[in-house]
């Protein structure tokens with residue numbers, strides 16, 4: 001039985017395949033890991049398959065899966081999962097964009113109890129070398145969308161990652177396009193993840209296969225995972241929906257606190273209402289912060305903002321920003337678009353809610 005399976009998807013990689021297989025093999029040897037190297041090829045028309053067959057004659061741990069139909073990168077990786085002969089799978093590109101030297105570290109982190117280990121280009125210490133502007137923009141857009149579902153993961157669309165077999169074993173993966181990791185995160189069964197920074201290097205040899213269709217497929221994939229998470233409450237994205245839901249409930253209690261304090265101060269303390277209102281607002285912000293900190297984001301391990309006072313300060317600033325947005329939308333809709341004032345206020349509340357949740361998610365309650 002192998003310790004791990006390194007899955008290398010390929011399509012016309014004759015310029016790289018020998019070197020990547022040998023590099024992966026060497027790194028496994030160096031760390032005394034018994035690694036199965038599984039090349040999943042989409043019936044390349046160049047010499048890729050022949051080179052792998054040649055390598056198989058001298059290296060018993062090298063195997064190839066040649067696919068004849070349903071051409072695609074994600075489909076190939078998913079097929080690789082089914083044919084792997086170990087309990088830990090690591091996916092790596094053939095073109096040396098991903099450093100094989102990180103494989104032992106990823107394996108180690110899985111052994112340490114993580115279900116998914118992601119090579120991240122977007123965390124501190126990571127990066128992208130030699131990428132044209134267009135590629136960068138597309139990648140940042142894709143990452144942004146993916147982070148809506150998985151805000152704590154900096155690179156949810158990385159092509160370099162390790163998973164425990166149990167994560168994908170019974171996952172109804174519907175792989176399309178390029179982003180198999182997002183599919184695994186969305187449909188797999190996992191609790192603990194870890195990111196490791198690495199510098200992505202653009203391919204030196206061979207040709208790229210990225211097409212515009214990829215972007216459309218990606219948007220469909222995000223929508224599909226979102227729908228999936230609504231009905232499968234064990235999924236990781238559902239954890240995020242639950243937080244949004246709790247955040248909304250806390251917001252409603254904030255309204256009660258706000259009105260209650262206002263009434264109390266005006267009626268029992270005869271405080272001027274213009275003075276009582278900001279006091280009531282501050283109390284509602286405090287109320288919301290406490291409940292969100294203890295309940296909505298209570299089960300949080302290593303927080304980036306570790307001091308509760310700092311979180312309170314961040315939350316207060318974001319909330320004031322939300323109130324300004326709410327008011328600005330109210331003014332614009334009522335004065336310029338003649339929207340009924342209650343409807344205008346409601347739209348303002350909803351947009352401020354979206355602002356409050358997503359900005360706080362990135363600033364106040366984010367994982368280290």
Ligand SMILES: Nc1nc2c(ncn2[C@@H]2O[C@H](COP(=O)(O)OP(=O)(O)OP(=O)(O)O)[C@@H](O)[C@H]2O)c(=O)[nH]1
Nearest residue numbers: 009010011040042072073076093094203207208209
């Ligand atoms: N099996 C299979 N592998 C593929 C397919 N498309 C790409 N690959 C492989 O997947 C890995 C990543 O593909 P790349 O073309 O390098 O994608 P990229 O890194 O986004 O783009 P470039 O580096 O600019 O080419 C490489 O090992 C490719 O050979 C495919 O349709 N089927």
Ligand SMILES: [Mg+2]
Nearest residue numbers: 093095097203
């Ligand atoms: Mg590449």
